[in-house]
Amino acid sequence: MALKKRQGALWQRITIAVPYLWLFVFFLLPFGIILKISLADPVIAQPPFTPFFDADGGLSITIDNFLFLLTDKLYAVTYIKSIFMAATAMVLCLALGFPMAYGIARANPTTRSLLLLLIVLPFWISFLLRVYAWMGLLNNYGVINNFLMWVGFIDQPIQMMYTDFAIFIGLTYTYLPFMILPLYATLERMDLDLVDAAQDLGASRTIAFWDITWPLARPGVIAGCLLVFIPAMGEYVIPYLLGGPDTLLIGRVLFDEFFVNRDWPLASSVAIMLLLILVVPIVFLQRSQARDAEATS
């Protein structure tokens, strides 16, 4: 570590201080504020919540918001629905992404780099526009329905927009690359001879897959699943554009509590609850990545 010897030089302290302070003020401090406001009461004022200290200097906090979130049935349904939607998207991404990542990892080098490029390319194209593209396909008078009617498969449009089906499509479409890339990274490192050896010794394809390929690919599966599940939980745009008006997911509820109902304390509590749900998968993800970094270095 060449740069370590002169520990504590002025320029080093400055290099540490600048990003440290930035993250402290614009990342950590805001969480303190969310926590503070989640413990306040909503009032009709500017800003619309009660102050942290009341007039006599005493602490004025309440846990009413959290009690409300925990006891209100609507919110319980929202949380369960969000978890269910994110988990389904995760399974769909895995079902489609695993064979794709496998095929890419087994392709010859030139094809492989082109195939990978085509996976990464949608990343660079605006996320919003990619969701928008599906609106044109799934519409009652959209491309899919028009095509099916033209072929004579159906004689009136199937309702696909504004349903859970459309949300699943949108989530899978958007987060598929997040699944494929970590899977590809582990599958590419895998020794294919192991599978051949197992098959030579009489294992069927299915057995060889479940006994060898799947366990070896597990780190990639875990990373990919978490990378899909975590952002899908807080998703706002996809349920808004593709889902029905009565599809309540956490991201959208938070947005509406804040902007439509202007209940800042409740919106903050929803954020804290979302964070609490996500803490487990996030810690899990960071652990698995730290292990992965150790294994490769």
Next chain:
Amino acid sequence: MKKQSRFVFSVLVFGYAFLYIPLASVIVYSFNDSKLATVWGGFSTRWYVELFKNEQILDAAFLSLRIATTSATLATIFGTMAGLILVRFGRFRGQTLFSGMITAPLVMPEVITGLSLLLLFVSLQQLIGWPAQRGFTTITIAHTTFSMAYVAVIVRSRLATMDESLEEAAMDLGCRPLRIVFDITLPLIAPAMIAGWLLAFTLSLDDLVIASFVSGPGSSTLPMYIFSKVKLGVTPDINALASLIILIISILVFAAWFTARRSQAST
């Protein structure tokens, strides 16, 4: 090379069709003359012409580009510093907190980041009167904060795989640490910094949720403008705008891929 099994091959074909058919259909329909975006009314380029007459779109695009350029530059500076700190500086006080703060934005749901920053800006405004209004500055700060984490990850992985012997040799020859950073380390990690800048730039151009939280009245970025229009359904001028963006980005990405491949082949 073993042949791919038929199953894997068909999933690959299906997967790529799934990824690209929506984009292709947007491009096809952007040349649709009909005002009803889903009924084909003959070939026309009129929506492209109207796009360049629409001042709201042009203003929003200009604001987005300004924010993306500024925040990507700041994020690259801070992110590179953060990457250096984590890989080359050894242990320092508060290191655990620092590495937590630098990786957390990567997985934080956008709604939470957006809400928390807005609440910060509102509180700051009450306390010290800054920021007086929300717009360019607040969106730039928000974008810098989350994209510096991405830059730090890229720079860090580049530094971790980099040979330290050059830096050590310069050290042994009596070079001062700060000069080592500027003369050796930074030029060596420049490709990672460029990649980080490009990623930060794209992330900023792409962001809708965080910008919606921290922007104020009268300042809407391009994604905010697009969202306000597509909320109501498919429109032909957004088709044209989307096609332009898809084409520009595809050309840039393919050009980058070709140059990278050629420089690899020549070495």
